[in-house]
Amino acid sequence: xGNVINLKVNGLNYSVDVELGETLLDVLREKLDITSPKRGxxxxxxxxxxxxxxxxxxxxxxxxxxxxxxAEIYTVESLKKNGKLHPLQKSFVDNGAxxxxxxxPGMLMSAKALIxxxxxxxxxxxxxxxxxxxxxxxxxxxxxxxIKKAVSTMKKEGS
Amino acid sequence: xxxxxxxxxxxxxxxxxxxxxTGAAKFVDDMKFGPGLLHAKLLRSPYPHxxxxxxxxxxxxxxxxxxxxxxxxxxxxxxxxxLLDRTLYAVDKVRYVGEPVAGxxxxxxxxxxxxxxLIDVEYEELTGIFDPEDALKPGAPILHEKLGExxxxxxxxxxxxxxxxxxxxxxxxxxxxxxxxxxxITEQEYFVPHLQHTPLETHVAVAKVDDAGLYTLWTSSxxxxxxxxxxxxxxxxxxxxxxxxxxxxxxxxxxKAGVSIEGCVIPLxxxxxxxxxxxxxxxxxxxxxxxxxxxxxAKVKIGVDSEGRILAMENTYYWDAGAYTEYGVNxxxxxxxxxxxxxxxxxxxxxxxxxxxxHPVGGPMRGFGMPEIHWAIEQAIDTxxxxxxxxxxxxxxxxxxxxGDLSVTGGVMHPNGLKKCILKAAQDLSWxxxxxxxxxxxxIGRGIAAMWKAPAMPPDASSxxxxxxxxxxxxxxxxxxxxxxxxxxxxxxxMAAEVLGIPYEWIRVHTPDTDYSPYEWQTVASRLxxxxxxxxxxxxxxxxxxxxxxxxxxxxxxxxxxDIQNGMIIQIEDPGKTIPLKDSxxxxxxxxxxxxxxxxxxxxxxxxxxxxxxxxxxxGQGPKAVVHFTTGAQAxxxxxxxxxxxxxxxxxxxxxxxxxxxxxLNVICQSIGGIxxxxxxxxxxxxxxHNGTPLNNNLSDYVTATVADMPDEIFASFVEVPQADGxxxxxxxxxxxxxxxxxxxANAIYDALGVxxxxxxxxxxxxxxxxxxxxxxxxxxxxxxxxxxSIE
Numbered sequence: 001x002g003n004v005i006n007l008k009v010n011g012l013n014y015s016v017d018v019e020l021g022e023t024l025l026d027v028l029r030e031k032l033d034i035t036s037p038k039r040g041x042x043x044x045x046x047x048x049x050x051x052x053x054x055x056x057x058x059x060x061x062x063x064x065x066x067x068x069x070x071a072e073i074y075t076v077e078s079l080k081k082n083g084k085l086h087p088l089q090k091s092f093v094d095n096g097a098x099x100x101x102x103x104x105p106g107m108l109m110s111a112k113a114l115i116x117x118x119x120x121x122x123x124x125x126x127x128x129x130x131x132x133x134x135x136x137x138x139x140x141x142x143x144x145x146x147i148k149k150a151v152s153t154m155k156k157e158g159s
Numbered sequence: 160x161x162x163x164x165x166x167x168x169x170x171x172x173x174x175x176x177x178x179x180x181t182g183a184a185k186f187v188d189d190m191k192f193g194p195g196l197l198h199a200k201l202l203r204s205p206y207p208h209x210x211x212x213x214x215x216x217x218x219x220x221x222x223x224x225x226x227x228x229x230x231x232x233x234x235x236x237x238x239x240x241x242l243l244d245r246t247l248y249a250v251d252k253v254r255y256v257g258e259p260v261a262g263x264x265x266x267x268x269x270x271x272x273x274x275x276x277l278i279d280v281e282y283e284e285l286t287g288i289f290d291p292e293d294a295l296k297p298g299a300p301i302l303h304e305k306l307g308e309x310x311x312x313x314x315x316x317x318x319x320x321x322x323x324x325x326x327x328x329x330x331x332x333x334x335x336x337x338x339x340x341x342x343x344i345t346e347q348e349y350f351v352p353h354l355q356h357t358p359l360e361t362h363v364a365v366a367k368v369d370d371a372g373l374y375t376l377w378t379s380s381x382x383x384x385x386x387x388x389x390x391x392x393x394x395x396x397x398x399x400x401x402x403x404x405x406x407x408x409x410x411x412x413x414x415k416a417g418v419s420i421e422g423c424v425i426p427l428x429x430x431x432x433x434x435x436x437x438x439x440x441x442x443x444x445x446x447x448x449x450x451x452x453x454x455x456x457a458k459v460k461i462g463v464d465s466e467g468r469i470l471a472m473e474n475t476y477y478w479d480a481g482a483y484t485e486y487g488v489n490x491x492x493x494x495x496x497x498x499x500x501x502x503x504x505x506x507x508x509x510x511x512x513x514x515x516x517x518h519p520v521g522g523p524m525r526g527f528g529m530p531e532i533h534w535a536i537e538q539a540i541d542t543x544x545x546x547x548x549x550x551x552x553x554x555x556x557x558x559x560x561x562x563g564d565l566s567v568t569g570g571v572m573h574p575n576g577l578k579k580c581i582l583k584a585a586q587d588l589s590w591x592x593x594x595x596x597x598x599x600x601x602x603i604g605r606g607i608a609a610m611w612k613a614p615a616m617p618p619d620a621s622s623x624x625x626x627x628x629x630x631x632x633x634x635x636x637x638x639x640x641x642x643x644x645x646x647x648x649x650x651x652x653x654m655a656a657e658v659l660g661i662p663y664e665w666i667r668v669h670t671p672d673t674d675y676s677p678y679e680w681q682t683v684a685s686r687l688x689x690x691x692x693x694x695x696x697x698x699x700x701x702x703x704x705x706x707x708x709x710x711x712x713x714x715x716x717x718x719x720x721x722d723i724q725n726g727m728i729i730q731i732e733d734p735g736k737t738i739p740l741k742d743s744x745x746x747x748x749x750x751x752x753x754x755x756x757x758x759x760x761x762x763x764x765x766x767x768x769x770x771x772x773x774x775x776x777x778x779g780q781g782p783k784a785v786v787h788f789t790t791g792a793q794a795x796x797x798x799x800x801x802x803x804x805x806x807x808x809x810x811x812x813x814x815x816x817x818x819x820x821x822x823x824l825n826v827i828c829q830s831i832g833g834i835x836x837x838x839x840x841x842x843x844x845x846x847x848x849h850n851g852t853p854l855n856n857n858l859s860d861y862v863t864a865t866v867a868d869m870p871d872e873i874f875a876s877f878v879e880v881p882q883a884d885g886x887x888x889x890x891x892x893x894x895x896x897x898x899x900x901x902x903x904x905a906n907a908i909y910d911a912l913g914v915x916x917x918x919x920x921x922x923x924x925x926x927x928x929x930x931x932x933x934x935x936x937x938x939x940x941x942x943x944x945x946x947x948x949s950i951e
Contacts, residue, residue: 035182035188038186038360038409040359040361043857045859046359079180092176093172093180096827098179099828100358100407100410100644101175101184101644102360134858136356139836141873143866
């Protein structure tokens with residue numbers, strides 16, 4: 001018999017029967033069909049499975065499902081609101097921050113967690129925030145640029 | 160000649176961008192196959208070279224939940240792209256650590272893993288080969304006893320009884336007498352280790368054989384049609400009964416070209432039919448159980464006259480090609496017909512050997528031999544520049560191949576912008592200005608490197624395109640080049656929109672399904688923009704022609720009087736007269752005689768390189784060895800700490816001649832990504848091996864560059880000298896962007912410290928050791944000089 005956990009994902013409540021060894025990544029992908037967090041290494045080394053859990057960017061492959069009991073989780077599926085892209089998403093599109101797209105959801109969630117806690121990050125803050133997210137295509141520079149530009153867009157919109 | 164374009168040449172948003180930022184983009188692992196899905200695991204060889212005495216799978220088969228167990232006893236077919244030297248599962252022998260020996264499909268991954276432990280394999284260990292030059296020594300153990308019997312492409316020449324799966328040579332002019340006339344000669348050796356491409360998405364494939372005998376394969380692959388071709392041939396499946404579906408790929412860089420894990424999955428699916436079977440490599444398996452980049456030992460000798468003109472080159476390349484070379488074997492040709500780098504060299508002797516070793520399977524990786532040989536050539540050139548006291552930019556400008564020059568294989572070089580690229584890369588670093596002042600204990604250095612690369616492919620690598628109009632005049636474009644991040648869907652849609660006269664937004668490009676999409680050889684060799692682009696342009700022209708003929712018939716005018724603009728057919732002289740495409744591309748147009756003509760408009764286009772010729776086997780000479788070369792250059796400015804050897808990249812510039820930038824932002828982004836991969840492989844990456852056993856199979860020990868390692872400033876640019884047979888003048892640039900990065904940095908290290916790092920990667924340890932060595936040598940030299948002085 002498994003264990004039932006309750007969690008809120010992208011604003012919706014779920015009760016899920018989980019095995020003891022199951023990870024949050026397994027639950028999201030296999031049980032809730034939320035496939036934006038990717039399996040890149042399952043060892044917490046690549047960042048492709050990054051989601052926001054209780055306001056922190058975490059590698060969902062390193063979080064046991066039972067640890068996520070009563071947690072509030074956000075994945076990239078939550079960013080688009082009322083048919084409108086989040087400024088981060090828009091900026092990734094406009095600034096060449098996307099190539100193969102496998103790191104993109106995790107990269108966006110690391111960036112989102114950063115600007116949620118620090119709406120005015122420096123370039124170094126941005127680099128630190130995505131240091132755990134490997135990208136083999138873009139060379140990172142366009143991603144840093146995209147996050148910077150999104151930050152300035154959000155500041156303008158907010159003011 | 161420049162043609163005014165509307166959407167070609169603009170930086171429109173990527174076609175796949177919206178899917179990829181919203182999480183909607185589906186990769187193979189995101190697809191659902193229901194509760195019937197079985198999970199596969201492979202039993203892999205723990206030895207680099209051993210005879211299989213016995214395999215007993217009976218205990219594994221008896222484990223509850225196991226649905227299929229197979230080994231090379233059940234499936235012993237050969238498979239391969241250029242040389243059929245590999246079997247689906249090991250037969251009789253294993254030749255590398257990680258080679259699949261048996262496979263299990265079970266209800267869960269855990270059951271499959273448990274079953275592997277129950278398979279009994281008895282091995283007899285054999286002596287291994289771990290160095291390509293050792294492979295050539297007399298008395299070396301022979302890895303492939305049946306080399307002479309393997310089927311191969313007509314341009315591959317295995318040497319039976321040896322460990323050489325191909326030997327390619329160039330003999331041009333007379334190197335021996337040319338070297339005698341040289342004012343300066345340099346002769347050096349360089350080393351490149353095995354690398355792992357490390358795409359973020361590991362290999363994953365699902366196969367199903369249904370009760371009617373239809374095979375379906377969903378796979379993370381750059382090559383749906385090569386998959387179908389090689390697998391159908393190997394397993395004797397009629398081509399129309401094998402369907403390959405390839406959604407988005409999470410990074411390829413060559414590792415997902417040809418066939419890799421799919422050859423293990425289909426046999427399991429045959430045995431477990433009709434249930435689908437999934438194999439998803441772990442990150443550890445990804446490091447050594449699929450293609451790795453070949454290692455290289457290069458010996459280069461360059462001679463110049465007193466003016467700094469290259470007179471002769473004698474280069475020998477020993478490729479550490481690993482246990483199987485079915486795909487990788489062609490690297491000998493690629494490195495042979497490009498063996499001089501992008502320079503005019505009248506006398507050439509080049510030898511390129513594909514050597515079997517008991518290392519993982521060497522396969523294609525971005526650049527296919529070019530980052531490796533340019534690592535040697537561009538540093539040797541830098542050495543000779545220092546020797547003769549000539550500026551490295553001036554030297555390269557003097558020797559760069561220009562249109563009309565004869566290349567290394569005797570063909571005429573097409574017009575190209577190489578010299579412009581060299582100058583631009585240098586200018587962007589203010590090459591002619593004094594270097595900035597370095598910090599305490601540090602030195603600043605600058606280096607430059609040039610490159611060329613041609614698509615390495617068989618002469619008949621072809622492309623198809625189908626373009627279907629919908630009722631509202633939007634278009635579905637079917638092609639089978641893979642969107643692996645390079646942006647091919649975007650540029651294909653741009654080209655089609657340009658020719659059709661419809662907005663870019665009206666076009667959707669699909670990931671391929673071999674049942675519905677047209678043929679494409681493979682997504683490799685930076686060939687899609689050029690080859691598939693030509694097919695797409697022809698498909699769009701075909702559709703356009705059909706539409707204009709209908710309108711001309713309706714209006715009773717000539718085709719030349721008509722155009723399509725923004726989705727409307729118009730009369731050029733009378734723009735008031737229009738027919739919207741949406742009224743005509745499905746429902747036809749009534750002609751002057753009152754009859755409806757037309758119907759659903761479907762454009763078709765194809766392309767095959769028309770004129771590549773074979774090369775003479777003894778001299779490597781021929782009129783047209785390859786379709787074209789893309790050329791370019793990069794320069795680096797670094798600051799290096801003399802005590803720690805740590806390199807700080809201040810600036811890197813790059814410039815390529817892309818013929819025509821269909822999407823300038825994509826070209827720039829490709830350049831930045833190429834610089835990243837060039838510096839990451841040049842400074843950090845190495846698949847470390849001890850007697851054939853890989854030691855760093857994870858992303859902590861196999862270090863890749865992070866955001867913190869990127870240069871402070873990047874200057875990426877391009878020039879456009881049109882490719883005569885390219886769509887809108889375009890040629891490819893995907894791989895090229897990583898080729899000269901490492902030698903440019905190495906040359907900057909020499910400029911800063913006076914030490915030359917000949918073995919990749921350029922780690923701080925190597926730099927510190929080289930500095931110590933240099934100090935010792937100069938001390939010894941001083942001592943000797945002092946001793947001589949005292950004698951005198």
